[in-house]
């Protein structure tokens with residue numbers, strides 16, 4: 001039986017970054033990844049980076065074939081770099097193998113060369129998440145149903161696609177496929193898309209997507225999927241009655257759940273929650289001492305930057321001042337990469353009204369920002385909510401070019417309790433979309 005000081009299961013964002021900290025501090029690490037095509041994890045191989053590369057190329061008018069080839073080159077480069085960043089460390093071993101727990105501290109690893117048992121002083125589980133497929137007749141056995149991962153592998157453009165799910169994956173892929181010139185229909189179960197955002201901005205985004213050619217069947221249920229030689233037939237219950245769609249493919253984007261499928265956690269004392277997520281405390285310890293879980297597999301927000309922040313927590317515990325925890329995670333925003341992007345942070349008007357918190361609203365149209373005219377995309381608007389007394393920012397939603405950059409400035413102001421005057425009076429470089437903040441708060 002082999003022994004390692006640290007075993008990391010899964011090549012996720014937190015795990016690969018932690019491998020660097022551990023080796024830098026003279027500790028040995030065994031990092032086990034089940035799929036060599038996933039060295040570096042989900043984000044760089046099959047999610048954030050390839051999808052954003054495809055989205056940007058679609059927006060630039062690149063044709064699909066070229067965009068796929070560019071994406072594949074990017075991913076190969078990133079995967080190779082990520083692999084070597086860990087594997088080239090003196091104290092690190094990267095192993096491609098299947099892992100299953102035998103008991104709390106013993107795992108069995110198996111690869112083409114056979115099986116071996118390994119024990120670790122500390123074990124870190126960073127196995128990410130996996131798509132949830134709804135229980136719809138014919139869906140699971142269809143040859144024409146894709147997840148975001150398998151769709152990004154398609155060398156041939158799907159010309160007529162339906163997308164089940166109107167979350168970030170569904171909407172980003174819908175906007176992207178429409179830009180590539182495909183016919184796109186989004187099937188959503190809610191009355192409205194983006195209903196966690198400010199409604200007027202969600203409405204504007206839906207109208208813009210419709211202008212770009214995306215059709216929406218909302219408040220609707222997919223009831224049956226039937227494979228045909230030339231595509232797939234979808235039976236959908238809509239508020240206007242049953243509809244039948246004949247499309248080339250269906251992308252299922254109805255959420256992701258913790259990925260613990262192959263680990264045999266039932267042989268351990270590690271507790272999981274109702275959705276299979278590994279339960280952890282504020283410093284990412286499971287209920288078994290010296291076993292930790294980070295990233296999507298522990299439940300909660302599913303973002304690469306949250307997984308990276310999980311690394312900060314562990315790094316602070318092992319090598320820092322031990323102050324960083326999940327409870328004091330800084331303010332963080334999120335972005336949905338549409339055309340343009342929608343970024344949001346903090347609370348919405350509806351949430352503040354529910355709490356009876358007094359606030360002021362500041363709004364402006366994106367078209368008023370010179371850079372939007374320079375870029376040639378004046379779509380969208382800015383909306384920021386400010387505490388009536390302190391003028392601290394309580395929430396912001398930006399639907400504009402480069403919203404994903406501007407929102408980070410607002411998050412930083414929120415995190416540091418700066419009043420909106422600080423955002424108003426800052427000198428921003430010109431021409432930028434962030435300059436909007438000079439004008440947005442002019443009435444303060």
Ligand SMILES: Cc1cc2nc3c(=O)[nH]c(=O)nc-3n(C[C@H](O)[C@H](O)[C@H](O)COP(=O)(O)OP(=O)(O)OC[C@H]3O[C@@H](n4cnc5c(N)ncnc54)[C@H](O)[C@@H]3O)c2cc1C
Nearest residue numbers: 010012013034041042047048127128295296302303304307
């Ligand atoms: C299409 C798409 C787009 C996204 N876009 C964004 C975005 O723009 N911005 C953003 O912040 N987030 C985005 N996300 C979410 C983001 O990808 C995830 O939150 C993030 O990758 C989770 O990282 P992680 O550290 O939990 O692990 P992951 O990066 O998911 O890594 C887990 C690794 O563990 C491996 N593994 C799984 N099971 C085992 C096992 N039993 N043994 C060994 N290895 C195993 C997997 O192969 C994988 O390599 C997107 C997700 C998707 C699907």
Ligand SMILES: NC(=O)c1ccc[n+]([C@@H]2O[C@H](COP(=O)([O-])OP(=O)(O)OC[C@H]3O[C@@H](n4cnc5c(N)ncnc54)[C@H](O)[C@@H]3O)[C@@H](O)[C@H]2O)c1
Nearest residue numbers: 134165166167168169170188189253254255256302335336
């Ligand atoms: N830009 C980004 O940061 C980004 C991009 C993509 C994904 N992600 C991450 O990946 C995670 C997964 O994304 P996602 O979009 O799959 O999940 P999600 O859970 O965010 O959204 C799923 C959507 O599908 C709908 N839905 C669920 N079941 C349905 C059904 N049977 N019929 C019709 N609609 C149904 C839900 O109402 C929801 O709107 C997200 O939580 C997000 O954190 C982030």
